Amino acid sequence: MGQLPADEDDDPPFDLPEAPGGASAMGQSASRPSISERAIAQAPAPYLQGLNPEQRRAVETTDGPVLVLAGAGVGKTRVLTTRIAHILASRKAFPSQVLAVTFTNKAAREMKERIGALIGGAVEGMPWLGTFHAIGVKILRRHAELVDLKNGFTILDVDDQLRLIKQVIEAEGLDKDRWPARQLAAMIDNWKNKGLTPDKVSTGDSQVFAGIGARLYAAYQQRLKELNAVDFGDLLLETLRLFREHTDVLADYQRRFRYILVDEYQDTNVVQYQWLRLIAQAPGGQPNLCCVGDDDQSIYGWRGAEVDNILRFEKDFPGAIVIRLERNYRSTGHILGAAAGLIANNTGRLGKTLFTDDELGKKVSVLGVWDDEEEARAIGEEIERLAKNGHRLNEIAILVRASFQMRVFEDRFITLGLPYRVIGGPRFYERQEIKDAIAYLEITHNPSNDLKFERIVNVPKRGLGDATIKQIHDLARAGGIPMFEAARQLAESDELKPKARRALGDLIAAFLRWRGQAEGVKHTELAELILDESGYTAMWQADKSPQAQSRLENLKELIRFMHQFETLGGFLEHVALVMDVEQGNDGDRVSLMTLHAAKGLEFETVFLPGWEEGLFPHQRSLDESGLAGLEEERRLAYVGLTRGKRRVQVSFAQNRRTRGLYQSASPSRFVDELPEAHLDVLESRSPFGGVYATMGSDPRYGRANPYGKSRFDDAPSPFTTSYTTPGWQRAQEQWKAARPARPPPQTIEGTLVASSDHVSEFVEGDRVRHQKFGLGTVSMVDGNKLTIDFDNGDRKRVIESFLARA
């Protein structure tokens, strides 16, 4: 005892009775229940009702290591929350003695709510329910000084991290073009996910940064310490170091956490695994550790997740009880059958067989379309049809592999007037204006945050360019002081030109003034004041670009959001950790999100567009991880299918617009892996006459190509070769090597697309009609790109193939 500062009211010492949060009489110690409490415990607890035998077993087997293998839709969250409720209600532990780890903030939030509902809202004190990262910060904040950090350390976001890495690369005297910062960032992330500190990194690990990766990593860590900052990876890695180097601290946490629960165990990476293993070493005997997961839903390998962790559980914890939940309550027979058939193509599974008592229902439909726009059109129409028949939009989702696919749908839905919400798309806090605003607030709150300072010294433009910033930077490094302080000194000296000096002086004075006001003024008002006086809002008001208005809206939204917090500090801490914002709960809307974001959710109707080779499975996944990558993509497909309750539609396009170019695509191998018995193959009703079989002659994909045989029919495609053979790898390398060369012009309906030596059939002055923008006059011709003055006054650059003579 005694290692843990008793600085938080939500965290009473273990040996004292905890003040009950609600009406329940928790006045007794956990080890000696009173007679009345025992009587309550014997009564059939209402929360246990309605559980099936396996679920009930998973809830009631509270002691010792337990692995719950929970397939899709088997009531996993329910088991987890009921289990916690059970532990609390039967007085086995206080809320503050239960550690419950989730992967997303969404999951954590949902769990809190559901536990509250189960045991009557008395869960204010579940301080240790959260994501790995959130719990990591919490622990780190208490012991910052033990890992060379100061108390108020800051958490870098992706932007800050990248900026810092760039600086490190430059400081090492390396050419930033030859040594891409992004790559180094990715590499450092990987190391951190594997639990490797700079001294443990073998230089052979890095190819691009051969030999110097470890050195740069060390330099980066050094800079982080100087800035009193951590990145996301450190939240886990540094906690791990803390535990390793200070066993007394570790022992305190081991004693504290009487019950440990881990959600989505298949997604834990190496650091998280090591972290858990340390905490879960119960003093004498086996830990009360319950891990819940599904090896078939492991989709975060790219983040360092190790499916092995779940496969190894029984070895790690001898005598562990394994409980399988296989009764699916979500989907119909056909959907389950299709998903099962697909995932059966994976090897090395723990093997679960989901079953349902539900009807077979509707078969999974498979639709092939001409291009991505038609795909969006077809899905939009189908949604409108469903909506007309009374289907709630909230129960419809479109799940895409990559976020760029969302755009077509958004465009389509806007023209249709179909309400939709984007979940986890370009995140609120990742928007430029939000980051800028937060940077202002952060510096007011904590002036020593150099990266944020750099972000906004010259936003809006104040005439403080690279030269001035470098001066500040140098002074700060030389004196070992924050840039803010250096800037202040510089503004008082004669080092700067008068103009820069005035601008800098004004800015510093403004920040000092705002900090002074922080005491008296409410934090939301202060925020408005800062954005106003800094000229930041004015900057966007003066901006006449179309996005400026929505940026201002976002700033207002930010202020509105701040009201939920008591203080500026509390708000900033939240922002650093929680990258999503609770939004769009209002109204009946179609959901649009990535497959990753969809895990754990369910919908009556699910659309799965873009099942094309190269996109899904994603080429990069295949390139980087080969067979393992393919299997992960397949699990992602499995996750997608199993989100649907009653209706699932898979679709693929023959052509997809990427990089402004049409590229022909072939149907994903996953389409063919779906068992025919559960499928209903649709024919597109497109003006192009439906799907035609460019790839092979599978009659399921409709009639022959009405435009005749495409030259691509015979072209050897790297995508269709078997990916396991050595030949595949060679082919791939050739293909990659060939890529920098100009690709052959691609033929689509006989039109050359985006080739610069193209001779246009139009000349200046021609009257033309554009498919979207209407009538206009050609004002400039550049290959197949033409500049048109449209009759409505707009001047646009368009691709020739969208034009016809007027």
Add this chain to the structure above:
DNA sequence: CTGGTAGTTCGGTCA
């Protein structure tokens, strides 16, 4: 130092 244009490169999932 700013603001424009021209040229280049890039697009995958998360906390």
Add this chain to the structure above:
DNA sequence: GAACTACCAG
């Protein structure tokens, strides 16, 4: 197609 960078004129 967008977002970033490089370069140049004011």
